[in-house]
Amino acid sequence: MAKIDFAAMAPQLLEKVGGEANVRALSHCATRLRLVLVDESKAATDQISAMDGVVTVVQAGGQYQVVIGNDVPMLYEELGKITSLGHGDGAQEQGGEKGSLFDRFIKIVSALINPVVWTLAGAGLIKAFLTLATTLGWSQESTTYTILNAAGDSALYFLPILLAITSARHFKANEITAVALAGALVYPDIVALNDAGGAVSFFGIPVVMTSYASSLVPIIVAVWVQSHLQRWLTAVLPSAIRNFMVPLLVLLIMVPLTLITVGPVTTALSNGIASGMNVLFEVAPWLAGAIMGAFWQVFVMFGVHWGLVPVMLAQYKDPGYSLMAGPIFPAVLAQAAATLAVMIRTRNAKMRQLAGPASLSGFLAGITEPAIYGVNLPLKRPFIYGCIGGAVGGVIVAAASGATTSFVFPSLIGIPALLGQGNLLLVLLGMMVAVIISFTLTLLLGFKEEADAAGTTGPAESTESAEPTLALTSPVPGRATPLEKVGDPVFSSGALGGGVGILPTGGAVVAPAAGTVVTAMDSGHAYGIKTDDGVEILIHIGLDTVNLKGEGFSPAVTAGQRVDRGQPLVEVDLEAVRAAGYDPTTILVVTNTASLAAVVPIVEGEVTTSTTVVEIDH
Structure with missing residues (x-):
């Protein structure tokens, strides 16, 4: 079948059903556009049935059903652009998900990160091998290194842009507008404003700058708000100006709104955590180590870790080392170890294929995004086991006064940065304990895996592909x-x-x-x-x-x-x-x-x- 131009089809269909005034309600299911018409006799059923892209027309149960097939959401979306119909329909809302708030959050994050997790895993391996190469003496000044580093770093750095695409699909927002919104957050001039550290304002409103590179939650929240704003604007704006005014107004509102609201919240949390951790490292190092070991990955998830990084960088100048950075090593290695245990225990071939390289990039380069977002967080328990292992290891590392003398990704390859401060044997023991605890808990206690109940594994798929x-x-x-x-x-x-x-x-x-x-x-x-x-x-x-x-x-x-x-x-x-x-x-x-x-x-x-x-x- 030839590709259907749903943008052209939508106004034709609307006219043939008697116009927007003749449509009382509009929704869709998996294959059908479902309309409740004021007067079904006004619909030109024979002409609609003959339209390219229409399979058939069914009139039943008080509904006028236009059968389209799998592409019906595309036609529904185009109708939404030229009418005020369909928005708010119960069948289209996302609010019907069941479970606790935490469960719903995990499901949303998993759904949004799943399409990009393989790219993150591949990029993480590039970073891992580059880190290994530089540790062995390869110069970071070469142009070859710069090009390869860009290949390995871009997916993680521009993660908000990748998530803008998946978030827009999930929340039914315009993808291109969402990408433009995310692009503004990591736009070079915006990054420069954050790096400069000076006062920033928007028409006199103070803007507290922060870094959105590699962040997860801010863009998800922003696109969710965008989806509601977009639907409201689509409903109230005249059709003659709707196509360009909706994205114009969305960007005019959402870019400054996100910077004005998310920045202060993130910065306040970051500063509060940084101040609290500084005090704890002075009065109760073991407790500070436990918190850093357990919650570092959570800080990263919400982007508040950027408030801790400047503190660590300042500590490298005075006193010359950062105690705050030491417990991050067991936090990262524990998550990588939990992912490794998932690879060994899982009966899901696809999960095994992802967990292997994700674990490797975590161990070697400290790149844990593929491990966390693709494996541990969706399965929940491995993430918790990793936090437990990180907490125990963090206590030991902090008690041993483990600290880094330079800024490195916490990983096996980054261990040389720990030399010269604290009791190195105890520091290494802390990392080993973190790995053993998280690996053992995941391997022995396991996790709920949806595919287990059906007993399906990779071999079933290989049988399909062989026949x-x-x-x-x-x-x-x-x-x-x-x-x-x-x-x-x-x-x-x-x-x-x-x-x-x-x-x-x-x-x-x-x-x-x-x-x-x-x-x-x-x-x-x-x-x-x-x-x-x-x-x-x-x-x-x-x-x-x-x-x-x-x-x-x-x-x-x-x-x-x-x-x-x-x-x-x-x-x-x-x-x-x-x-x-x-x-x-x-x-x-x-x-x-x-x-x-x-x-x-x-x-x-x-x-x-x-x-x-x-x-x-x-």
Whole structure:
């Protein structure tokens, strides 16, 4: 199928349904644009059905449903740009996530960092080997070093820009505007203002400068605010000026607002922590070491560590060493050790492939972002075990008066900076204890890994890639039925592709194959997965269950996340679905059937989540 220009399609569709005045409500599910029309007789159904990009039109349940397929969010977004429709629809809001505030924060951070974590891991290894090379005598003054260092450092330095892209996708904000917002935070002149240390103001309002390079939380918060501001502006501005005025106003408001608000908060926290740590190192070094060892990575996560760095740099001049920097070594090495234990213990091939290089970059170069954001933090327990190990090691290092005489990344290669201060043997013992504790706790106590419940591992994926036919297993246990018997004309007609229906006997819905989650509806009722070899799969739980707006659905994955075959996607309360009057039949459809050689349902009757229900010939 030719690529559809949804920007051009949106106004045509709007006109054919009778204009914005004839649309009472607009939303979308995994494949359909759902409209509630004031007068359905005004809609030119035959003309809409004939439009390029429209699969079919269904009028049912008081809704006018335009079936688009996997690209329906793109059409919905374009309609949002030219109308005030759809915004605030319950199915589109992010607020339906369950769990504690901390759990929700971890899920959001994991979802946002996951698309860039492999790049961070690769860049971290470049930094690790460069650090090793300079330790062995390679000059940092060469232009070759400068070029390679840029390759290894750019992803981490410009992390806010990378996160602006993923945050915009998650919060449904404009990606380009989000990148421009993040770019302003690390713009050379803004960096220079922070480095200069002079007074900064914006129309007389004081601006407290701080460094946003490598920061995580500030840009996430900024893009979240941007998404709400953007939706409000889109709703209130006239269509004639909306396309250029929305990004103009977003940037005019958000860039200074972020600098004015985030900077003071970050700086105040940084200064407070730095002052407190200085006092603690004087009166209770062991306690200061425990705090630095346990929470250094947390400081980095929120960007408040930049307030400690100037203090350390000043200490290198007087008295010539920094006690504050010593306990950072066990903090970093403990997280790397926890990641190494994950690599050994995990049954998830993808996690193992990431944990190995992430651990190496942590040990060698002190670059822990891939380890923390890609492995330890999403799994939660390894991160906590790393903090425990770092705390104990920090106590020992601080008690031994361990300190660095120069600014280095805390790593194995950076150990020479610890020479000449304190009891080196005790300092090395502290680092060793931190590594042993975090490694042992992670290896023995383990962690909750979603793929474990299904018993899926890397070999299952290698079997898929070795065979010419891709087998899709049932996403739910139950009774399989031919797609044409499903009580929904869009699915039963095969308009969305070939597949199978399953009447579930259990509420745990799992991935039928390994791949990347490209669609995860906020209502939890539908998920799109794209396999590595390009097969596009839709798992739709129940018929018209989008109307439940998430009630009875507990999602386990988010868009952009990598999943293995059998990995839980969502837990469904089937009784609640039935009690609400909805058919819980779960549909498995291959939405790009037309581009494949064959999509063949091969089973009818009782199935489990290990039963192959569809075979695909590429």
